[in-house]
Amino acid sequence: MTDGGGRSVMEGAFALLGAVERAGEAGPTRLAAECGLPKTTAYRLLEQLVDLGAVERSRGGYRMGPLVFRLGRSWQPYPGLRAAARAPARRLARLTGAAVALNVLREGQTLVLDWTPGDDVGAIGGLQDGAAFPWFTAAGKVLVAGAHPRTLKGPLPAAWQREAEAIRERGAAFDREGVASGVCCVAVALHGPTGAPLASLSLVTDPEHSLDRLVGAVQQTGRIISAALRGR
Structure with a gap:
């Protein structure tokens, strides 16, 4: 069954969800144009998504709904990852006063699964659940360094092997304001039963704090989480 634009209804619905996510909030005309769908088809699919709770109506048209939020929060690349990391990450945030994030690498981006804010809210640099950053953040680099070299599509920087x-x-x-001004980060990999890196734990703070002093606490927390993932 097609949606009238030469694609399946499911493809059309997911294309609209992607367009809503990118726009934040938009009307059916804009969403239909971005997805290459007839406006009547886009409107019908959007209303069906409203009935499901995947999107909701707003003054500007449509925005993401609570169903997508709930489903997104339950996603994790490895069973038990969120549970294993939650308490140790909170302890690390209390100990250091910095924001702490649990991250995975997907499609060339660093995705934030969970985060715990620190004392200095201004230092988190847009850190929040579901946030996406370039792979070359500290949280992404520590995973690429320990993974298969073909993890990313396209060539790596010339100096990457040495780094x-x-x-x-x-x-x-480490990332010392390399991605965002005023934001510094140290990250370690979290390993599963096979020893492969599953995710990363990152501590985000400002340039006033020494990452070299904080790295030991981050590494110890990473070992605790990795041990839990291995069932120890």
């Missing part, structure tokens, strides 16, 4: 070796040797990746 990856330094990350593996130190057991952590």
